[in-house]
Amino acid sequence: MALDLARLRAETPGIDRVLHFNHAGGSLPPAPVLDAVIAHLQREAVAGPIEAGMAAAPALEEARGEAAGLIGAVAREIAFTGSATHGWGLALAGLSFQAGDRILIGRHEWAGNITTMQRAAARSGAVIEVIPCDEPGRVSPEALATMIDDRVRLVALTWVPANGGLINPAAEIGRVARAAGVPFFLDASQAIGQLPIDVGALGCDVLAAPGRKHLRGPRGTGLLYVRQGFLDRLDPPYHDFRTAAWQPEGGPCLQDSALRFEAGDFPMALRLGLGAAIRYARGIGIDAIRARIDGLARGLRDRLAAIPGVTVHDLGVERAALVSFAVAGVEPAALRQRLAADGINISVNGVMYTPLDMTARGLGDICRAAVSYLHTEAELDRLAEAVTAAARR
Template structure:
């Protein structure tokens, strides 16, 4: 991705002219075309009637674009309101848990997923953490040694929310498939940042939100369900779309839409369809290369700031665009607020987001920079300059900060 292409993409993204945005892992900046798609669908509904403006072609576009993103058949894709909603639907559709059944998770598992598993634990299931390797990633060999007939699920957060680690999702998938154990992937931070091929991952379920690196609207998410695994899932929520009346009985659909309902925001889906198509046109490989180059450069420069400590896991040459750190003398939330006053957005994560990993490392909170292909070297320099100033004068009032003007 050359400089001219980046400048074109930035010019098509209104937020790039107003702020420096390094919180793409929380929610990224949508393009003007994505905004237009949402507004145009709302206009059609307002002028012609919401039901009458329903467009089946729009849903087909979104599903086809998601299928291209994941290298999956369109019928294996379902849409949801959030990644957490999608994951909990799939997990709950596994059915009741029995005492002694085991769930194996990575130490970096997202808290929302753990909250769902907690209900299974109340029924007697056992939640067990897969050991990490020397770099802090989930260890596939250790996982293989844990497998027995009582293991009912392997769950992996591919890219944790609290740092740059990229877990070995494909190797975990090989172990899961070898032993015939269902395998769920939380790809919330991976979609839009890394190439994602569900055939290579060998997963049964994969989910991710539209608002992060995919640059879609909030309130959208997608879920892949392997067709051969679908029949084992019985969703608790059903309606005339997911379980239509066939003249004699209500029968669950035989595609992933058994997890959808007939009520959907077509405006948000229009925005997601546009964002997915934009991503596919750019290409996951080109996106990955640019994010890696920019984030590696920033990761090398950050330790030069006095009092700043990187808190990432994983090999230094194989990390994502998420960079976690702490700054001496600063609470991470207050640091985020101080940078926001200078019109620089970053994230801040506490124990509640990734409790198993944060507790294992004795960390209470982290500041997080998430790099996108939209970011530039000039923005990185501005971030470094402002962090340097804040490191030198943590007592300065937020109200005195000079805003960045791009």
């Protein structure tokens, strides 16, 4: 299905002010998202924050339903969080480990997730092991299958790494974990909003994702999926009146849904904005978004690879919106600054974000340009021309 590109660009206030290729860091929000956030803040200003929140509660539950629909879940399996890392960390903290337990992770794991698992392992005596990759650089399901034994307590995967366009075989990894009865945590931070997601087909027990990237939602928002059948295996690290409502008799009772991970005090305006972003993406159609982004990313990789002195670093077979590259003789941070002076946003990714993969590949900092379905071919040309000029200096 073709996208109404003119309408989508017209609904993006920043589209003519900056050439934005940092959608993997944070995207330009569309007008309906801005409207939802601003309208609720205005209601808070005249009615009171608590009263405005009570009035907006049905809209928040509609947003929960939209989030569930986006990933093939049901509403009770969705908690809203402050970020992907926030939700992922809450879920991990709900697991218990003991000495000798094994945690198996992908080489491309997000640094924040690794740090959280390392802390859990240090406290319990568990060990973390890295699943080998196949020749194209993806986490290997076959290698994972050979590593499974009765001491494995978790398989964790970042579906689309932050340092390039590689797409890991999440569903295949999920099948191995499910067959072994091992919990499977999936970080979908770079996947949500650009790839179709069906948690049933993926076989994940937990999925975490932010709102600010390809969904084009507000910063400071995220969603956490916890499979209903897995819920009682997780004990959240803390409780409040929302996660464990007080009963007249018997004291607090832990929520029997993902709400046990959702704190009682939260930024209602931002969550309503996230709901608007999800509705917006679903209205366009994730399959249509995926098809357009794939074509644009391929076109950008081809343009950059044709520039003398430029190396494209993307691995994998099927690839995502993220395009990673380096320019010989130009530091990535310096290139980012040069492009910013021309009104072009890219980002720099380094070892601190995806430490295991960058170290394994002998890479330091790299440049990252992430496309959106909003881009035009002329905008890809403009970025390529700016990189060409930088490479010639």
